[in-house]
Amino acid sequence: GQNIDQPTEMTATEGAIVQINCTYQTSGFNGLFWYQQHAGEAPTFLSYNVLDGLEEKGRFSSFLSRSKGYSYLLLKELQMKDSASYLCAVMDSNYQLIWGAGTKLIIKP
Amino acid sequence: ETGVTQTPRHLVMGMTNKKSLKCEQHLGHNAMYWYKQSAKKPLELMFVYNFKEQTENNSVPSRFSPECPNSSHLFLHLHTLQPEDSALYLCASSQTTGASETQYFGPGTRLLVL
Numbered sequence: 001g002q003n004i005d006q007p008t009e010m011t012a013t014e015g016a017i018v019q020i021n022c023t024y025q026t027s028g029f030n031g032l033f034w035y036q037q038h039a040g041e042a043p044t045f046l047s048y049n050v051l052d053g054l055e056e057k058g059r060f061s062s063f064l065s066r067s068k069g070y071s072y073l074l075l076k077e078l079q080m081k082d083s084a085s086y087l088c089a090v091m092d093s094n095y096q097l098i099w100g101a102g103t104k105l106i107i108k109p
Numbered sequence: 110e111t112g113v114t115q116t117p118r119h120l121v122m123g124m125t126n127k128k129s130l131k132c133e134q135h136l137g138h139n140a141m142y143w144y145k146q147s148a149k150k151p152l153e154l155m156f157v158y159n160f161k162e163q164t165e166n167n168s169v170p171s172r173f174s175p176e177c178p179n180s181s182h183l184f185l186h187l188h189t190l191q192p193e194d195s196a197l198y199l200c201a202s203s204q205t206t207g208a209s210e211t212q213y214f215g216p217g218t219r220l221l222v223l
Binding site: 004008030031033035040041042043044045048087089091095096097099100101102 | 113149150151152154157165199206207208209210211212213214215216217219
């Protein structure tokens with residue numbers, strides 16, 4: 001079966017750095033997506049990785065290792081507004097997104 | 110962000126009611142999706158439409174009936190639902206259904222079935 005694993009909840013301090021991990025086992029691979037979802041709002045696109053390595057976009061970076069079935073989202077200089085759920089999703093061989101259950105990130109002052 | 114809109118935002122219905130959820134995208138996309146999001150569970154893909162044609166139906170019960178009259182509009186018709194159908198229903202769109210296509214989501218309809 002297909003499976004995406006990510007931690008249920010993480011806590012970090014304002015101004016710090018946090019890394020949210022995602023491991024996956026899917027039928028085929030056509031890229032990995034990270035989304036941010038604030039409570040009661042739509043998931044919004046953060047990043048897309050299809051090749052191994054690090055993609056940096058401002059305070060957010062995303063890393064992919066296809067051989068290890070592993071990705072992480074790195075958030076720097078944390079702000080209170082970063083408190084949200086972060087969803088990892090892999091596009092499989094049928095071009096469908098397989099989703100993790102999300103990581104709820106709590107930022108403390 | 111008003112690229113994908115959904116109405117209503119909240120809905121309470123009895124098990125014998127019939128209601129419809131509406132989704133509209135203003136992004137010029139050709140693919141639209143319905144997802145179900147339950148607390149602490151992964152998003153579940155329900156239906157996919159590409160150029161108005163249904164391409165996926167992921168074993169969804171017949172009490173959920175989708176309709177896609179054009180590439181900009183998507184409906185989900187609900188009838189004789191069960192309490193376990195209470196969830197957030199999200200609509201999304203993308204340019205097409207191919208590789209690397211980013212999906213853009215609406216804010217969802219929070220559904221409560223009594």
